[in-house]
Structure formats: C-alpha cells, structure tokens
Amino acid sequence: xxxxxxxxxxxxxxxxxxxxxxxxxxxxxxxxxxxxxxxxxxxxxxxxxxxxxxxxxxxxxxxxxxxxxxxxxxxxxxxxxxxxxxxxxxxxxxxxxxxxxxxxxxxxxxxxxxxxxxxxxxxxxxxxxxxxxxxxxxxxxxxxxxxxxxxxxxxxxxxxxxxxxxxxxxxxxxxxxxxxx
Amino acid sequence: xxxxxxxxxxxxxxxxxxxxxxxxxxxxxxxxxxxxxxxxxxxxxxxxxxxxxxxxxxxxxxxxxxxxxxxxxxxxxxxxxxxxxxxxxxxxxxxxxxxxxxxxxxxxxxxxxxxxxxxxxxxxxxxxxxxxxxxxxxxxxxxxxxxxxxxxxxxxxxxxxxxxxxxxxxxxxxxxxxxxxxxxxxxxxxxxxxxxxxxxxxxxxxxxxxxxxxxxxxxxxxxxxx
Numbered sequence: 121x122x123x124x125x126x127x128x129x130x131x132x133x134x135x136x137x138x139x140x141x142x143x144x145x146x147x148x149x150x151x152x153x154x155x156x157x158x159x160x161x162x163x164x165x166x167x168x169x170x171x172x173x174x175x176x177x178x179x180x181x182x183x184x185x186x187x188x189x190x191x192x193x194x195x196x197x198x199x200x201x202x203x204x205x206x207x208x209x210x211x212x213x214x215x216x217x218x219x220x221x222x223x224x225x226x227x228x229x230x231x232x233x234x235x236x237x238x239x240x241x242x243x244x245x246x247x248x249x250x251x252x253x254x255x256x257x258x259x260x261x262x263x264x265x266x267x268x269x270x271x272x273x274x275x276x277x278x279x280x281x282x283x284x285x286x287x288x289x290x291x292x293x294x295x296x297x298x299x300x301x
Numbered sequence: 302x303x304x305x306x307x308x309x310x311x312x313x314x315x316x317x318x319x320x321x322x323x324x325x326x327x328x329x330x331x332x333x334x335x336x337x338x339x340x341x342x343x344x345x346x347x348x349x350x351x352x353x354x355x356x357x358x359x360x361x362x363x364x365x366x367x368x369x370x371x372x373x374x375x376x377x378x379x380x381x382x383x384x385x386x387x388x389x390x391x392x393x394x395x396x397x398x399x400x401x402x403x404x405x406x407x408x409x410x411x412x413x414x415x416x417x418x419x420x421x422x423x424x425x426x427x428x429x430x431x432x433x434x435x436x437x438x439x440x441x442x443x444x445x446x447x448x449x450x451x452x453x454x455x456x457x458x459x460x461x462x463x464x465x466x467x468x469x470x471x472x473x474x475x476x477x478x479x480x481x482x483x484x485x486x487x488x489x490x491x492x493x494x495x496x497x498x499x500x501x502x503x504x505x506x507x508x509x510x511x512x513x514x515x516x517x518x519x520x521x522x523x524x525x526x527x
Contacts, residue, residue, distance in 0.1 A: 124371060131372045131379070134359070138383035145387045152394035 165190055165204050168234035169221035175201055185209060185287055187217070189295060202233055203295050209283035212276035214241030216250065218284040222262055222292050230292045232257045237281065247277035255281060263289040304434050311438030317415040318446035318502075319509055324415040327406040328447055329498035336464050338451035340399040342444025344392070344407060346437075348384045349416050353424040353436035355380050360425045377420045378411065385410045415443060453501050458492035 158177045165172040175192035182189050188206040193199060202223040208215050217240070221233040235257060242248045249271045255278075256269040265285060270278035302310075317323045331337045356377060360366040369376055389407045392400040400407065410416065419439055424432040455462050460478040481488055491497050 123368075127368050127371045130365075130368050131375055134376055135379050138379050142383055142386055145390055149390040149394035153390070156394070156397055 161190070165192075165219070165221075168219045168236045169202050169204055169223075170234070172202075172204070172221075182206070185283075186291065191295075200296060203292065205288045206238075207284040207287050209280040209287070211240060211242050211250075211280035212247050212274075213243065216240045216242070216277065216280040216284065218281065220262075220284060220288050222288060222296075224296060229261045230263070230289075230296065231259055231261055232285070234258065235285075240277070240280075242274070242277045247271075247274045249274055250277045250281055255285075257285060262292055265289075304431070307431060307434045308438040311435065311440070312442040312445065315439075316442040316446055317439055318443060318450075319506065321418075322506075323418060324413045324443070325502075327409055327413065328443075328450070329495065329502065331403055331406050332447055332451035332454055332498060332501075333458075333493050334402070334455050335448060335451045335462050336399070337402050338447035339444070339464070340392075340396070340403055341406065342440070342447050344385075344388045344403070345410060345413070345416070345443055346440035347388055348381060348410055349419060349440045349443075350433055350436035351384050352377070352381050352416055352420055353432040354429055355384075356420045356424040357427060357429040357432035361429060366425070373421075373425065377417060381416055381420070382411045415439065449505065450498070450501050453505075454492045454497050457489050458494075458497060459490075460488035 159173065161179065162173040162175075162177055165177075169192065172192055174195075176195050176198070178191040178193060180189045180191065181187075182205070185208050186205055187208060190204040190206070191200055192202045192204065194201055202221055204219055204221045206217065206219055208217045210216075217238050218235060219238055220235045222230050223233040225231045235255070237251045237253075240248060240250060242250065253271050254269070256267045257265075260267050262285060265282060268282055268285065270282070311317070313320075315321055318325070318328055327341070331341045359369060359376065359380075360373075385408060388410070389400075392403070392407060419435060423435050427435070452462065456475065456477055460476070460481050462473075462475040464473040478488070489497075492501065
C-alpha cells in the first residue's frame with residue numbers, strides 16, 4: 121500500500137482516538153460547566169426574585185422585545201414557581217432593558233414579584249431616574265397598570281418601563297401554561 | 302545523560318524561559334499574579350508530560366516512527382490540542398476563576414513552542430520514561446520561571462501577593478504595602494502592565510547572564526592557573 125496513505129491513516133486513527141477521548145471528557149465536564157453558568161445567571165436573577173438560586177433554571181429565547189424568558193421550576197415537582205423576563209423597550213434616547221419577575225399568587229393571578237432596570241442610556245439627571253425608581257408595581261397584578269407611577273419629568277423613559285410591563289402582561293398567562301390571569 | 306541530569310536540565314541548564322527563551326508571549330501575559338503563574342504552570346505540566354509520553358509511545362517502535370515521520374507535525378498538534386482541550390474543559394468546570402483569568406492563553410498552549418519543541422527535539426527520539434522525566438523537568442522549570450517573574454511583578458505592582466484568595470477563607474498572603482507606606486511611595490503599578498513584564502524578564506535575564514559570566518570567568522582563571 122502507498123506509504124503516504126498509511127501515514128494518513130495513522131493520523132486518522134490518532135485523530136479518532138483523540139476525538140473519542142474529548143467526547144468522554146466533555147460528557148463529564150459539560151454538565152458541571154452548565155451548572156456553573158446557571159448558578160451565575162440565578163445569582164443575578166436573585167436581584168429581582170429572592171431565592172431564585174433555590175430553583176431549577178430553564179432559559180428560553182424570547183420573541184420581539186422579550187429577549188429571554190427564565191423559568192424557575194421547583195427542583196422536585198418541576199412546577200413553574202416564577203418566570204423572569206428580560207425585556208426591552210425604546211426610551212427617550214436609548215433602549216431600556218429590564219428584568220421583571222412574575223409569580224402566581226393564591227388567587228391564581230400573575231403578580232409582579234420584582235423588577236429592575238438593568239441597562240439604559242437615558243438623559244442624565246432626568247430619564248436615568250428610572251434606575252432604582254419605585255414604579256409601585258411590586259405585588260401588583262401585571263395586567264393592571266393603574267398603579268404604575270411614572271417618574272415626573274421623564275415621560276418617555278417611564279413609558280419605556282411601562283411598555284416592558286405591558287409586554288410581559290401580554291404573554292405571561294401563556295408562559296405559565298394558560299392559567300387564569 | 303542519566304535521569305537526574307535529564308530532569309535537572311529543564312530547571313537550570315535548558316530552562317525554557319530563562320535560557321532557551323521559548324513561549325514568551327503567554328508567559329509575559331499571564332504573570333500578572335502568582336496565582337495565574339501557578340495555574341498556567343500546572344496546565345503546561347499536564348500537557349507537556351502527557352504529550353511527551355504519548356508522542357514517545359507512538360514513535361518508540363521504529364516501524365511506527367517511520368510511518369508517522371511524514372505526518373509527525375500534524376500528529377503532535379492533534380495530541381497536544383487534545384490534551385489542551387481536556388485541560389481547558391476541566392478548568393472551565395472545576396476552576397472557573399483560574400479559567401477566566403488565564404483566558405485565551407489556555408487554548409494557546411497548543412501552539413506553545415516549548416511543548417511542540419520538546420515533542421520534536423526529545424520525545425520523538427527517546428524512550429517513554431526519559432521523555433516523561435524530560436517533560437517533568439521542563440514543566441517544573443517553566444513553572445518556576447513563571448513564578449519568579451510573577452512574584453516580582455505582583456509584589457512590586459500591587460504590594461500584595463494573594464494565592465487562592467477567592468477560594469479559601471485563609472488565603473496565603475504576602476503583604477508589602479506597609480513597606481511601601483514606610484518608604485512613602487505607592488506600589489509601582491507599571492509592573493502589572495505589559496511593560497513591567499518585559500522589564501522584569503530583562504532584569505532577571507541580566508542577573509542570570511551576570512552570574513553565568515562570573516562563573517565562566519572564574520572557570521577560565523582556574524584553567525589558566527592549572
């Protein structure tokens with residue numbers, strides 16, 4: 121047989137052995153790497169939903185301005201305890217991004233468990249007041265924006281936040297499995 | 302060459318960093334802290350020892366050596382890349398802080414000329430045991446060199462050396478900040494930056510060259526006297 125071909129086959133065999141070895145190591149380390157990544161995400165989600173790290177995380181890509189949806193499920197029953205939405209909306213001069221946590225209360229209503237403006241580039245001293253501002257939405261039903269308290273003098277920026285809540289309100293029931301809103 | 306000489310040459314006579322000046326790019330980049338240097342040293346140790354062993358095992362049979370000869374560089378790269386990827390996956394899973402701080406320099410071990418150099422220059426022509434001893438010596442020499450550079454850089458640059466600070470409740474620390482305060486100066490931040498890497502290496506190489514020159518002069522005068 122051609123000597124060059126045999127050398128090529130030797131290289132192929134070595135490559136295959138290395139590939140199998142890598143697949144084996146990957147099967148051992150991939151779950152740990154995923155677990156570490158989930159833990160980091162859960163720690164940051166803990167800022168909008170206390171105790172987030174006690175649940176099993178499932179991350180799903182969103183649609184449109186709902187960037188991502190994080191399902192927090194019970195580790196044993198797999199029941200969805202809360203859903204955290206990463207949403208965005210256009211403000212006065214930038215895109216406002218928020219995390220909004222929703223859970224179901226005892227009356228089977230979807231209430232806001234926590235929220236946070238995670239990034240914005242609004243006008244300094246006016247629009248940027250939306251960071252850390254109490255929009256009076258905590259524990260309120262997500263579809264009821266009557267209690268929403270806008271930042272005085274920052275209408276566009278506040279509207280962006282309001283839009284974020286509205287976006288969540290539109291899909292939350294379906295995400296929870298279509299239960300009563 | 303006996304095993305002791307084979308082992309020691311990597312640490313002193315043929316130290317990869319201080320004598321043969323190989324693998325400089327990652328070495329200068331990651332020596333910003335002693336912890337990084339130890340981590341990189343361990344990663345290179347694993348890859349170098351195992352790549353030397355595997356390549357020596359592949360080429361120990363003369364027939365196999367002849368077959369591999371035309372494709373030896375791709376074979377070395379495949380073996381080294383596999384080992385580096387294993388190190389990368391293990392670090393990513395179990396030592397995340399170290400994985401993040403070493404960053405791109407972990408996958409770059411694949412093209413580290415120390416490893417490829419030892420595979421070509423030593424492991425492919427020697428028995429497995431000799432190759433392992435060579436790998437251990439070279440890796441230890443490399444790790445020690447990294448530790449020496451990073452020791453000076455971190456100490457002078459930040460005034461404080463901390464090892465396993467993130468993981469341990471009682472990290473190993475060497476604090477020189479009171480000395481800096483006593484002298485009335487701030488830690489020399491420049492040593493943490495790239496320029497500090499070149500300066501530190503330059504000073505160390507100059508000191509080593511001075512010692513070697515002194516030794517050579519002494520030996521020459523002894524020979525003359527004899």
